[in-house]
Amino acid sequence: MITTDICIVGAGPVGLFAVFEAGLLKMRCHLVDALPAVGGQLSEIYPKKPIYDIPGFPEVLAGDLVKNLEQQIAPFHPTFTLGERVEELQKQEDGSFIVLTSEGTQIACKVVVIAGGLGSFEPRKPAVENLEQFEGKGVAYMVKDPETFRDKKVVLAGGGDSALDWTIFLANVAEELTLVHRGTTFRGAPESAEKVLSLAEEGKINLMLKSNVVEVQGNGKLNAVSVLVDNNANQKLDVDYFIPLFGLVPKLGPLENWGLELDKNAIVVNTTDYSTNIPGVYAIGDINTYPGKLKLILCGFHEAALMAQSAYNIIYPDKKFVLKYTTVNGIQELA
Amino acid sequence: MENTITVYLEQENGERIPLETPTDMGLSIMEVLKANEFDVPAICGGMAICATCHVEVLESGELPEPSDDEAYMLESLPHATERSRLSCQLKAKPELDGLVVRLMPEA
Numbered sequence: 001m002i003t004t005d006i007c008i009v010g011a012g013p014v015g016l017f018a019v020f021e022a023g024l025l026k027m028r029c030h031l032v033d034a035l036p037a038v039g040g041q042l043s044e045i046y047p048k049k050p051i052y053d054i055p056g057f058p059e060v061l062a063g064d065l066v067k068n069l070e071q072q073i074a075p076f077h078p079t080f081t082l083g084e085r086v087e088e089l090q091k092q093e094d095g096s097f098i099v100l101t102s103e104g105t106q107i108a109c110k111v112v113v114i115a116g117g118l119g120s121f122e123p124r125k126p127a128v129e130n131l132e133q134f135e136g137k138g139v140a141y142m143v144k145d146p147e148t149f150r151d152k153k154v155v156l157a158g159g160g161d162s163a164l165d166w167t168i169f170l171a172n173v174a175e176e177l178t179l180v181h182r183g184t185t186f187r188g189a190p191e192s193a194e195k196v197l198s199l200a201e202e203g204k205i206n207l208m209l210k211s212n213v214v215e216v217q218g219n220g221k222l223n224a225v226s227v228l229v230d231n232n233a234n235q236k237l238d239v240d241y242f243i244p245l246f247g248l249v250p251k252l253g254p255l256e257n258w259g260l261e262l263d264k265n266a267i268v269v270n271t272t273d274y275s276t277n278i279p280g281v282y283a284i285g286d287i288n289t290y291p292g293k294l295k296l297i298l299c300g301f302h303e304a305a306l307m308a309q310s311a312y313n314i315i316y317p318d319k320k321f322v323l324k325y326t327t328v329n330g331i332q333e334l335a
Numbered sequence: 336m337e338n339t340i341t342v343y344l345e346q347e348n349g350e351r352i353p354l355e356t357p358t359d360m361g362l363s364i365m366e367v368l369k370a371n372e373f374d375v376p377a378i379c380g381g382m383a384i385c386a387t388c389h390v391e392v393l394e395s396g397e398l399p400e401p402s403d404d405e406a407y408m409l410e411s412l413p414h415a416t417e418r419s420r421l422s423c424q425l426k427a428k429p430e431l432d433g434l435v436v437r438l439m440p441e442a
């Protein structure tokens with residue numbers, strides 16, 4: 001079990017900066033994110049785009065802002081669980097919490113800070129009959145370990161960059177590889193599109209254009225997919241794995257069932273400290289709502305500072321909080 | 336009124352809700368839908384990178400061709416059809432008068 005002062009759900013810019021504000025007050029943080037990398041929307045949606053409204057930075061690339069935040073919080077040695085979604089919150093008798101993830105990781109903490117942004121990014125699922133029934137039994141939405149697919153029959157679906165990239169990579173790994181794509185052209189990186197077309201010409205992959213996977217079948221485990229070709233003929237393929245790659249969409253997901261007061265998919269907070277209706281649980285950044293809320297990075301940073309002061313009273317109930325400027329005291333690293 | 340067109344949002348039950356749309360404010364159809372409080376997440380704010388403003392065009396005059404960015408996004412969506420567009424990329428212009436769209440599931 002991981003033990004920490006504050007468990008932060010979501011390692012977007014606001015969750016990362018919360019580590020800094022907590023660290024100044026000598027509180028330790030553990031961050032959990034469903035994505036394999038930190039940075040939230042900045043890393044996932046727009047890493048190469050400039051941001052113009054971060055004070056002190058006339059212009060900064062989203063990806064660079066995330067790198068700077070990582071550097072800024074390094075003295076406080078936060079710990080991370082990445083690639084796991086937070087599922088459950090269990091309140092303990094002494095008022096502390098255990099946070100549980102999708103992979104069974106447990107984090108014991110005194111305060112929970114939800115910095116979940118738009119929710120956790122989940123794969124966009126196509127409308128395919130029986131799809132969910134075979135998740136984990138041959139249907140995968142991500143290639144975590146390419147070796148899983150060695151010498152197997154694999155069908156990929158999609159027409160974006162990740163579908164092209166994995167087709168190229170798995171062409172040498174899988175026994176038989178089919179890429180099913182709804183369109184007739186690929187607008188991903190031109191080199192990747194060319195490479196996929198030449199792999200198809202050489203007979204190394206099977207390319208099905210103007211086609212859609214419409215049904216998956218099996219007996220406990222996936223063994224076939226039906227593909228609708230050009231909106232009329234149905235073709236059945238024997239497969240071990242089906243991997244639809246259509247990008248990610250954010251979903252509020254499990255947080256909805258925690259008993260938090262919600263308003264249109266956002267968590268209602270008290271603006272004196274961004275606490276929620278569950279004592280010891282705070283919500284900061286894009287995921288919260290209050291009159292006048294603006295979904296901006298800057299506003300999330302402010303909320304993190306106020307949250308940290310309030311959380312201090314829970315973690316150190318006997319000490320009085322005194323505001324100190326970093327200008328005077330510098331940053332005292334946590335051991 | 337001058338500088339105003341009507342676009343329609345078709346509901347699941349087939350009802351078409353008319354939306355008065357100014358053409359002189361540089362609005363996109365996504366912005367018009369949001370301004371009328373329809374549930375369009377549009378999380379990227381109109382940059383053609385999230386596809387959460389996906390619509391299907393049911394009726395229209397001639398529409399502008401999608402840009403490469405829009406076409407790329409549409410191509411990578413599982414539910415897209417031949418008539419799919421990103422509403423944030425359709426600018427409210429006089430040519431769009433009478434446009435009928437329906438919201439597509441985003442995931």
Ligand SMILES: Cc1cc2nc3c(=O)[nH]c(=O)nc-3n(C[C@H](O)[C@H](O)[C@H](O)COP(=O)(O)OP(=O)(O)OC[C@H]3O[C@@H](n4cnc5c(N)ncnc54)[C@H](O)[C@@H]3O)c2cc1C
Binds near residue numbers: 009087115255298378
């Ligand atoms: C295209 C675009 C441009 C933008 N431009 C600007 C701009 O110029 N200036 C500006 O201030 N803002 C901008 N924004 C908004 C800004 O990105 C958000 O305000 C900011 O990302 C919010 O940060 P956050 O940390 O609250 O949430 P996010 O960045 O959304 O991070 C939340 C993280 O929490 C994780 N998470 C959620 N639920 C769970 C769970 N149950 N378990 C595990 N992890 C979970 C998610 O995976 C995600 O990584 C822009 C947004 C977009 C999409």
Ligand code: FES
Binds near residue numbers: 380381385
């Ligand atoms: S609002 Fe994101 S693609 Fe249109």
